[in-house]
Amino acid sequence: MDIVFMGTPEFSIPALESLDASGHNIVLVVTQKDRPRGRGKKVQPTPIKAKALELGLEVYQPKSINSREAIDMLKEKSPDCIVVAAYGQILKKEILKLPRYGCINIHASLLPRHRGAAPINWALISGDEETGITIMEMDQGLDTGDILSAEKIPIKPEDDSQTLHDKLAQLGGQLIVETLDNIGRGMVTKLHQNDSLSTYAPRLSKDMGKIDWNSSGDDIVNLVRGLKPWPSAYTSYKKQDIKIHKVRKVEKFSQEDTGMVVKVSEKGIYVNCLDSCIIIEELQFPGKRRMQVSEYLRGNQFDSHVKLG
Numbered sequence: 001m002d003i004v005f006m007g008t009p010e011f012s013i014p015a016l017e018s019l020d021a022s023g024h025n026i027v028l029v030v031t032q033k034d035r036p037r038g039r040g041k042k043v044q045p046t047p048i049k050a051k052a053l054e055l056g057l058e059v060y061q062p063k064s065i066n067s068r069e070a071i072d073m074l075k076e077k078s079p080d081c082i083v084v085a086a087y088g089q090i091l092k093k094e095i096l097k098l099p100r101y102g103c104i105n106i107h108a109s110l111l112p113r114h115r116g117a118a119p120i121n122w123a124l125i126s127g128d129e130e131t132g133i134t135i136m137e138m139d140q141g142l143d144t145g146d147i148l149s150a151e152k153i154p155i156k157p158e159d160d161s162q163t164l165h166d167k168l169a170q171l172g173g174q175l176i177v178e179t180l181d182n183i184g185r186g187m188v189t190k191l192h193q194n195d196s197l198s199t200y201a202p203r204l205s206k207d208m209g210k211i212d213w214n215s216s217g218d219d220i221v222n223l224v225r226g227l228k229p230w231p232s233a234y235t236s237y238k239k240q241d242i243k244i245h246k247v248r249k250v251e252k253f254s255q256e257d258t259g260m261v262v263k264v265s266e267k268g269i270y271v272n273c274l275d276s277c278i279i280i281e282e283l284q285f286p287g288k289r290r291m292q293v294s295e296y297l298r299g300n301q302f303d304s305h306v307k308l309g
Contacts, residue, residue: 001101001184004079006030006065006087007048011165014173015085015106016048020055022177027077029057030065032088066092074098081183083176084138096138101183103138105145106172108165110134110152112198115143120168121161122201124226127218130154131164133172135179137190144198146190149179160228206231209243213259213308217249217276232284236309237302245290246282253277257307264304266294271308 001024005016008031020026029052037044045053052059062070065087071094074082081101084091096103109119111134116122123131132152139145153167182188209227211220211234224233224247232243247268254262256272263270268279284290296302 001025001080001180002027002078003180004028004030004074004077004082004099005048005052005085006082007085008032008046008088009086010047011108011169011172012048012085012087012106013051014169015083015176016051016055016173018173018177019083019180020057022181024177024180026057027079028060028073030060030062030070030087033061033063065089065095071095071098081180083180085172085176091138093140096140104148104176104179105136105138105143106176107134107136107143108168108172109201110150111136111143111147112193112195114199114201116201117203119201120164121204121226122199123155124159124161124164125222126199127222128155131168133168133175135175144193144195146192148183148188148190149175151175160225162229204231209233211235211244211308213271213273216274217278220273220278221247221249237306240286242286243284243290244280244282245284247278247280249276249278251276256305259307259309261302261304261306261308264297264302266297268293269302 003019003024003026005019005026007016029048031046031048034043034045036042049059060073064070074095075098079099081099082103084103085106091103109123110132114122130152132150134150135148137145137148151171153171155164209231211223224244227233228245232245234241234243252272254272256262258272258274260272261269262272268281271278271280280293282290282292
């Protein structure tokens with residue numbers, strides 16, 4: 001099958017590698033423009049561009065995929081299928097109708113749950129016990145197209161958005177090849193999504209990371225997991241916003257107010273919340289590196305009986 005692949009971030013790489021190794025013919029890789037990245041803001045290629053060039057594939061980086069020039073390029077390549085994995089632009093109807101087998105998206109949730117830009121994070125924030133990959137036929141809605149295949153994995157207590165991202169990226173790479181092979185054999189049955197079961201996973205923002213200590217322990221643990229490594233959960237201590245990278249929940253042993261630091265030890269910083277006590281195990285002060293609380297306390301003090309905001 002002749003394929004145009006559209007993707008941009010690290011998540012897309014396993015799918016591109018799997019398709020390239022599968023015997024399908026990738027006629028073009030479309031990705032976003034090179035942009036300044038990292039602390040030095042040096043202009044760098046997207047992760048997919050770097051991988052595509054490494055694999056010897058043709059790369060195309062239009063400012064808008066819906067421009068006349070871009071659409072003409074896609075028509076020239078005449079793909080059987082366009083595979084999309086976190087590309088970052090919405091495709092117009094003209095592109096959706098262009099390939100013989102349509103445009104197929106690799107989505108990192110079990111649709112219709114968590115439609116939108118950040119499904120991995122919201123699965124964790126929502127406290128889901130499982131998630132997965134859905135391969136879906138794209139339409140003009142937001143992740144509303146027919147499901148072609150899906151596979152689930154458990155969300156483990158130790159998972160955060162980075163570990164879950166890596167698992168789902170690999171699963172997406174496996175499932176897209178299986179699905180395209182089955183499409184070619186005429187062995188795929190399309191499944192309509194039940195819109196009444198849909199939830200939305202909006203794009204993340206820095207301000208959503210502020211911890212509300214009046215929340216339940218489970219909700220705080222899930223927020224920290226879901227926002228690690230970016231944008232990170234945070235709280236205020238002595239007029240400084242400190243990032244919180246790892247926490248766990250224990251039974252409450254003090255009746256002091258929510259948000260109150262009730263104990264500080266090598267095991268962590270104990271903070272009361274609505275129904276339990278949260279132990280902060282890993283944190284990061286402004287301009288400093290991430291560190292375990294035990295390491296931080298070797299050269300610094302963290303006051304108890306102070307209320308975090």
